[in-house]
Amino acid sequence: MAFEKNIRRIKIRRRIRGSISGTETKPRLSVFRSNKQIYAQIIDDVNGKTIVAASSAKLAEKVTKVETAAIVGKMIAEKALSAGIKQVVFDRSGYLYHGRIKSLAEGAREGGLIF
Numbered sequence: 001m002a003f004e005k006n007i008r009r010i011k012i013r014r015r016i017r018g019s020i021s022g023t024e025t026k027p028r029l030s031v032f033r034s035n036k037q038i039y040a041q042i043i044d045d046v047n048g049k050t051i052v053a054a055s056s057a058k059l060a061e062k063v064t065k066v067e068t069a070a071i072v073g074k075m076i077a078e079k080a081l082s083a084g085i086k087q088v089v090f091d092r093s094g095y096l097y098h099g100r101i102k103s104l105a106e107g108a109r110e111g112g113l114i115f
Helices: 002-019 065-082 100-111
Strands: 028-033 038-044 049-055 089-091
Touching (some): 049 065
Parallel strands (some): 028 089
Antiparallel strands (some): 038 049
């Protein structure tokens, strides 16, 4: 059963990526969620380069996963603004817009990103 859930997410991800693409002026904010960590990257798909990345792997704070996702969202927004990026396209990578994904998106918006 676990494989069916992952296959479903991959199908959704492919469908989303068919319509979403990052450019130099409006790059893509991609999210990956594992059982313990959450990762975010801002990617320029035209040149195929990751501009900015942030993750919860190096955080030492003991908070819940949802609060950690919000912190990572603020971190990615802070790094993006220092790199001169204000607008992004949000790519949830097939995950439901709920829980940690929603918290990361709201944290990025609070940090100053527009999407």
